[in-house]
Amino acid sequence: MNEKLRRILKRKAEIRAKLQANVEGTIELTEEDIKALQGELEDLNKEEEAAVEEAEQEEQRNKANAMTDIVNRGNSSNNLRKILQPGEEPEETQERTITKEEMKKRGKELKEQRAITVGSSEIALKKHTAEGVNKTFNEVSTLVDLVKVVPLNGGETYERGYVVSHGEGGEKDSDGNYKDAETKFAYATINKQEVTAYQEQPKAIKKLADEDYSQEVIDGIGIAIRKKLSKDIMTGPGTDGKIQGIFTNPTKFAIDSKTDLEISKIDEDTLDEIVYSYGGEEDVQNDACLILNKLDLKAFKKVRYPDGKKVYDIVSKGNTGTIDGVPYVLNSACNSLSDKNTQAGKYCMAYGSLSNYELAVFSDIEVEESNDYKFKQGQIAHRGDGFFGGNVTAYNGFIRVKKAATTTVEVTKPETNQDDAGEI
DSSP, X not given: OOHHHHHHHHHHHHHHHHHHHHHHTXXXXXXXXXXXXXXXXXXXXXXXXXXXXXXXXXXXXXXXXXOEEEEOOSSGGGOOEEEEOTTOOOOOOTTOOSOHHHHHHHHHHHHTTOOEEEOHHHHHTOOTTTSSOSSSSOOSOTHHHHSEEEEOTTOSEEEEEEEEEOOOOOOOOTTSOOOOOOOEEEEEEEEOEEEEEEEEEEGGGGGSOHHHHHHHHHHHHHHHHHHHHHHHHHHOBOOTTOOBOSTTOOXXXXXXXXXXXXXXXXXXTHHHHHHTTSSOSSOOOSSOEEEEOHHHHHHHHHOBOTTSOBSSXXXXXXXXXXXXXXXXXXXXXXXXXXXXXXXXXXXXEEEEOGGGEEEEEOSOEEEEEESSTTTTTTEEEEEEEEEEEEEEOSTTOEEEEEEOOOOOOOOOOXXXXXXXXXXX
């Protein structure tokens, strides 16, 4: 591992330790401290990805021996792709917490039809560069990796206070009273929701080594649960203890619907309209991210100046990237504004700091196995379940973009004077 990667990993471990200590109450961080650390962690994730990519390119240029990507399945929020020379052993780092022996133990327990427990961080904090691909295209938006994850094992509900507005000072009134300058607060409630996953696999899968078998099962359950969570972050109904999504967040909670933008099409002004409509009157936020459908990313790509030059400079890195330097993340739960079949009034995009959404993890995942249901067909059934919650935890933490109704202008044909019409 080169020195740059080592430095990045060390700093990430320090940040996570601080955030965990804050949750456990051993240290106390302010909201500003937490947001700063979350922002730094996001930047470090990007630096890590760039450093790994740079190392891979260097390896190709030197035409070195075969390169192997090692996916660190330990702390899943930061899986590191390590580049190894032939015969070199993978180096252990602070990122790795699940050992090969532990995975082998899990596989053995599954084969003995005993339930296993998967740590919440292995499901809710996967690194987007290595997750979601299971012999098919990526099916999981990395949005679930980028929002703020709060481990609360054993909890039932979770409340996060946030500031709605500050008052403004002034002179004393005629009676000598000070000017009212009330700071208004509100609370976002995050309730516990059970998320389940079920899969069937052929009996032959048990012929894998214990650790490989265990990982196959965990990957299948984990992808299914993450897929559900990534969509609920956008569209969760928030009713009856369900996850509250960004698009479905009612005005009585964190997002005032009066701030919603209505846009009819993606053109050369769309990005500026979104970016400069977000946040307060005194700042242009520089830590925000655009959440959108892949079809709309394509529409941004196709916008041209009259001379044919592309308007937007788009850099794509799988599920994430930048549009003119503005970070974006794809999520299929977003409707496509550019799709003619999308009805007016449907939410299509959201823009804001991703740390303004908190995903609470109330339990680890329990995975169980059974041979009984489809014994005759030689199928093994696996089921997993865990408890999660989520909500927007900052006032107007996101600005939402909905499709505007297109206006059509009817052109009325002028009446023709019969005397002047002539013969047809």
